[in-house]
Amino acid sequence: MKLIVDAFGGDNAPEEIVMGVLEGMEEFNEMSVILTGDEAVLKELLTGHGHLMPRIDIVHAPERISMDEPPVNAIKKKRNSSMVAGLELLKNKSGDGFLTCGSTGAALSGALLRVGRIKGVLRPALAPILPNGGKGVMLIDCGANMDCKPANLEQFAVMGDIYMKSVLRLDNPRIGLANVGTEDEKGNALTHEAFPLLKARNDINFVGNLEGRDVFEKADVIVSDGFAGNLLLKSIEGTAAFLMGMIKREFSQGLRSKLGAGLLMPSLKRIKKTMDYTEYGGAPLLGIDGVIIKGHGSSNAKAVRAAVRQCARMVNADVVEIIKERLSAAEL
Amino acid sequence: MKLIVDAFGGDNAPEEIVMGVLEGMEEFNEMSVILTGDEAVLKELLTGHGHLMPRIDIVHAPERISMDEPPVNAIKKKRNSSMVAGLELLKNKSGDGFLTCGSTGAALSGALLRVGRIKGVLRPALAPILPNGGKGVMLIDCGANMDCKPANLEQFAVMGDIYMKSVLRLDNPRIGLANVGTEDEKGNALTHEAFPLLKARNDINFVGNLEGRDVFEKADVIVSDGFAGNLLLKSIEGTAAFLMGMIKREFSQGLRSKLGAGLLMPSLKRIKKTMDYTEYGGAPLLGIDGVIIKGHGSSNAKAVRAAVRQCARMVNADVVEIIKERLSAAEL
Numbered sequence: 001m002k003l004i005v006d007a008f009g010g011d012n013a014p015e016e017i018v019m020g021v022l023e024g025m026e027e028f029n030e031m032s033v034i035l036t037g038d039e040a041v042l043k044e045l046l047t048g049h050g051h052l053m054p055r056i057d058i059v060h061a062p063e064r065i066s067m068d069e070p071p072v073n074a075i076k077k078k079r080n081s082s083m084v085a086g087l088e089l090l091k092n093k094s095g096d097g098f099l100t101c102g103s104t105g106a107a108l109s110g111a112l113l114r115v116g117r118i119k120g121v122l123r124p125a126l127a128p129i130l131p132n133g134g135k136g137v138m139l140i141d142c143g144a145n146m147d148c149k150p151a152n153l154e155q156f157a158v159m160g161d162i163y164m165k166s167v168l169r170l171d172n173p174r175i176g177l178a179n180v181g182t183e184d185e186k187g188n189a190l191t192h193e194a195f196p197l198l199k200a201r202n203d204i205n206f207v208g209n210l211e212g213r214d215v216f217e218k219a220d221v222i223v224s225d226g227f228a229g230n231l232l233l234k235s236i237e238g239t240a241a242f243l244m245g246m247i248k249r250e251f252s253q254g255l256r257s258k259l260g261a262g263l264l265m266p267s268l269k270r271i272k273k274t275m276d277y278t279e280y281g282g283a284p285l286l287g288i289d290g291v292i293i294k295g296h297g298s299s300n301a302k303a304v305r306a307a308v309r310q311c312a313r314m315v316n317a318d319v320v321e322i323i324k325e326r327l328s329a330a331e332l
Numbered sequence: 333m334k335l336i337v338d339a340f341g342g343d344n345a346p347e348e349i350v351m352g353v354l355e356g357m358e359e360f361n362e363m364s365v366i367l368t369g370d371e372a373v374l375k376e377l378l379t380g381h382g383h384l385m386p387r388i389d390i391v392h393a394p395e396r397i398s399m400d401e402p403p404v405n406a407i408k409k410k411r412n413s414s415m416v417a418g419l420e421l422l423k424n425k426s427g428d429g430f431l432t433c434g435s436t437g438a439a440l441s442g443a444l445l446r447v448g449r450i451k452g453v454l455r456p457a458l459a460p461i462l463p464n465g466g467k468g469v470m471l472i473d474c475g476a477n478m479d480c481k482p483a484n485l486e487q488f489a490v491m492g493d494i495y496m497k498s499v500l501r502l503d504n505p506r507i508g509l510a511n512v513g514t515e516d517e518k519g520n521a522l523t524h525e526a527f528p529l530l531k532a533r534n535d536i537n538f539v540g541n542l543e544g545r546d547v548f549e550k551a552d553v554i555v556s557d558g559f560a561g562n563l564l565l566k567s568i569e570g571t572a573a574f575l576m577g578m579i580k581r582e583f584s585q586g587l588r589s590k591l592g593a594g595l596l597m598p599s600l601k602r603i604k605k606t607m608d609y610t611e612y613g614g615a616p617l618l619g620i621d622g623v624i625i626k627g628h629g630s631s632n633a634k635a636v637r638a639a640v641r642q643c644a645r646m647v648n649a650d651v652v653e654i655i656k657e658r659l660s661a662a663e664l
Contacts, residue, residue, distance in 0.1 A: 068515075133578075143512055146520035180475050180562040183400070188478035188559040212563040213570030227520040228560045230512040231544040232567045238545030239571040246465075246606060247579075250599035260595030267582035267589050274578060 001031050003311055004095035008037035008064050008082035009102020011298045017101060018045045020304020025052050027305070028312055034095055037082040038062045061085035067297060071105030075113055083107065087114040090290045097291035097311040099282070101299045108144050111288045118320065120328040123152045124287030125226070126294065127160060128233060132216045133274045135168050139215075141226040142233050142283065148225035150193035153177070154201070158326055159286040160221035161204045166317035167284075167310070176210035176219030178228060184208065190225060198223070203326065240275055278303035281310030287323065291315050333363050335643055336427035340369035340396050340414035341434020343630045349433060350377045352636020357384050359637070360644055366427055368417040370394045393417035399629060403437030407445055415439065419446040422622045428647040429623035431614070431639055433631045440476050443620045450652065452660040455484045456619030457558070458626065459492060460565060464548045465606045467500050471547075473558040474565050474615065480557035482525035485509070486533070490658055491618040492553035493536045498649035499616075499642070508542035508551030510560060516540065522557060530555070535658065572607055610635035613642030619655065623647050 005021050007014045014037055025031055032055040035042050039060040046056065063081035065074040078084060083102050087110045090098040100107050108126065117124055125141035140156045141148070157175045164173035177198060179187045184195065186209050198206045210218055212232060224232065251261035261268070273279065282295035282303075291314045295307040337353050339346045346369055357363055364387040367374050371392040378388065395413035397406040410416060415434050419442045422430040432439050440458065449456055457473035472488045473480070489507050496505035509530060511519045516527065518541055530538045542550050544564060556564065583593035593600070605611065614627035614635075623646045627639040 146512070178563055180478070180559060180566075188557075191559075211570075212566030212568075213573065215567060215570055216574045224563075225520075227512060227523075228563050231510055231556075231560050232563050234512075234544030235547060235564045235567045236544075236571045238543075238547055239568045240575060241545065242464075242548045243572060243575050243603075243607075246603055250603055251596060253599070256595050257599050260592040260599075263588050263592030264583060264596065267585070267592075271575075271578055271582055275575075 001028070001312060001315055002034065002095040003031060003308065004034045004036065004086045004089045004098045005308075006037070006082045006086045006098070006100035006102055007035040007042055009100040010295065011067075012300055013101065014038075014041060014045060016299065016301045017304050018042065019301035020299070021308055022049055022052060023301060023305045024308030025055060027309065031312060032056070034059055034089055036061045036085040036089070059085050059089065065103055065106045067103050069103065069106065071103060071109040072113070074103070074106050075110040083110055084114065087111065090292070091115045096315040097293070099293045099295060099307055099311045101282070101295035101297055101304065101307070104143065104294055104297070107285065107292070107294045111285050111292050115288050115290045115292070118287055118289045118324055118327065121287035121323065122155055123148070124285055125156050125159065126283050127163065127286050128283035129280045130215070130233070130236065131275050131277055131280050135170060135220070136280050137215060137219065138164060138221045139229050139233055140221060140223060140286065141229050143226045143230040144285070145226040147227070148190060150190060150197055153190070153194040153223050153225065154197040155287070155327060157198055157204055157206070157221065157223045158201070159323055160223065162322050162326060163284060163286060163319060164220050166319055166322055167313050170220055172205050173220035174207045174218070175204045175221045175223060176207050176214065178222050178224035178232060179209035179211065182209050182211060182214070194223075278306055280306060282307040284310070284314060284319075286319070289320060291320060333360070333644060333647055334366065334427040335363060335640065336366045336368065336418045336421045336430045337640075338369070338414045338418045338430070338432035338434055339367040339374055341432040342627065343399075344632055345433065346373060346377060348631065348633045349636050350374065351633035352631070353640055354381055354384060355633060355637040356640030357387060359641065363644060364388070366391055366421055368393045368421070369414040391417050391421065397435055397438045399435045401435065401438065403435060403441040404445070406435070406438050407442040415442055416446065419443065422624070423447045429625070429643040431625045431627060431643045433614070433627035433629055433636065433639070436475065436626060436629070439617065439624070439626045443617050443624050447620050447622045447624070450619055450621045450656055450659065453619035453655065454487055455480070456617055457488050457491065458615050459495065459618050460615035461612045462547070462565070462568065463607050463609055463612050467502060467552070468612050469547060469551065470496060470553045471561050471565055472553060472555060472618065473561050475558045475562040476617070477558040479559070480522060482522060482529055485522070485526040485555050485557065486529040487619070487659060489530055489536055489538070489553065489555045490533070491655055492555065494654050494658060495616060495618060495651060496552050498651055498654055499645050502552055504537050505552035506539045506550070507536050507553045507555060508539050508546065510554050510556035510564060511541035511543065514541050514543060514546070526555075610638055612638065614639040616642070616646060616651075618651070621652060623652060
């Protein structure tokens with residue numbers, strides 16, 4: 001298997017990206033990689049890893065797309081960027097999967113413009129896996145599609161089902177529709193129309209409407225339009241950060257608290273680990289005609305390593321082929 | 333001032349409702365109340381509070397609307413319910429404000445059907461105040477309007493501004509638009525159109541687009557359609573509950589943890605207090621031609637007392653009159 005990695009995408013690129021990739025290569029002996037980015041810098045970073053060099057190619061692409069550049073523009077103009085170079089390599093099958101921790105917008109636009117959709121898929125979706133202490137919960141879509149049609153949500157459900165079954169090996173993933181109440185008739189115009197489509201599919205385990213508070217326990221896949229899904233995702237992150245910040249401040253005030261926090265260190269570490277996205281990898285871009293993982297922009301080496309693992313699993317599980325099969329079926 | 337209270341709405345009605353109201357009356361000497369519900373039960377509950385009796389009227393309305401009844405139906409059929417009786421009393425000006433901890437759907441439908449909108453208000457909104465350690469953050473709308481138009485969001489912003497200024501006495505409340513990114517051009521069709529409307533108003537302090545993670549720090553009022561707002565609200569509640577549950581489990585495992593937790597008790601109590609919605613009261617229903625507070629369904633006496641206080645403040649601040657003035661202005 002050969003993975004393509006955008007070595008210059010993300011807040012901690014290229015150092016942490018390269019380090020994470022090297023760690024991933026130690027884990028998967030049969031894996032080779034293509035790193036895209038500034039060749040001289042990459043060669044420098046690879047010094048001392050001679051035993052891995054036969055499995056590493058570098059494609060020189062010195063331009064960088066920053067996090068706040070207008071995505072479509074960046075993809076069209078920066079043809080020699082680490083992101084576009086990686087997408088081109090995926091498109092022409094020089095590798096089996098592509099990992100980037102760069103701009104989400106650029107990754108989305110680039111994937112559509114350079115790699116393209118799977119035939120039959122109306123809209124690809126960004127589908128991060130949220131830590132829940134277990135295998136994780138997939139939120140699909142989380143920002144690729146601002147305004148969705150009911151059929152989009154139906155396809156998101158099927159793609160989420162495929163990922164959870166084939167990559168995370170869940171037997172019968174529970175698919176829920178993000179909504180304002182659990183009763184069947186709840187929701188807006190979009191969910192009212194999507195609900196019967198989801199209910200009618202006999203190839204998914206649709207568990208009905210779910211509220212924002214049910215995310216962590218009542219489903220393995222939460223289906224949503226990309227606008228609401230993104231709000232949901234980021235409010236979860238924001239609330240967790242707000243709470244953990246408050247705990248950190250409180251627990252470091254005064255001798256008594258510090259002593260207590262010291263005693264609770266093992267517990268606090270377990271809690272932190274449960275919530276640690278770096279254990280769960282990145283967000284697959286489902287519906288694109290190729291395996292793409294969008295890692296968190298602030299990924300460190302550990303998160304990159306998890307995303308490399310995830311990318312490899314997604315390639316091995318043949319997710320793209322299964323999506324082709326199931327979404328070209330007559331129902332859609 | 334006379335408040336009308338639905339004594340039989342909510343999970344802990346009527347006991348906790350009545351207790352909270354009595355506590356509120358001790359706080360506000362000039363306040364009298366009308367309790368709606370089963371007269372015999374209420375009289376029984378009021379035994380021993382003789383000194384307050386001259387300030388309490390009971391309106392016998394023995395029917396109850398349950399949390400899961402179809403709202404419109406319930407409001408139309410259960411004319412002798414504690415909820416409908418309370419709304420009718422508000423409508424005919426027998427009291428200055430109405431508090432219910434009953435079904436949100438029934439409160440919304442009932443408010444529209446029995447009390448009606450303020451002239452000029454396109455859609456009333458449900459606007460809970462989230463605990464943030466300070467005066468709180470208003471999320472408007474949180475479920476009254478599933479599918480919104482840009483002009484609805486504009487009005488939500490103005491009504492939120494009015495509430496924060498007049499009831500919570502914030503000088504220059506920051507109004508943010510819930511969105512998927514902070515850049516001006518982000519969003520779905522609705523926010524794209526709402527953004528310039530909000531920006532063009534010189535009577536509010538519009539701070540632009542905000543992400544789900546910005547809720548607690550970057551604004552005093554978060555404007556959203558009711559679908560996304562409800563998901564946002566409940567995902568915040570769900571994440572906080574998930575985390576606090578995990579902390580509780582971890583901190584009670586083994587002697588070492590228990591000892592640490594004991595030392596941290598004052599800190600943990602402060603954290604709990606910061607997040608405690610019972611300190612912040614309920615959700616005003618803004619845009620209705622009368623003061624209505626929808627308390628949390630699971631309100632205990634303390635939460636009811638806070639909601640009574642909030643209801644009184646909203647009456648004193650003349651919120652309904654100010655909304656009338658500002659939303660009948662030429663701009664809308």
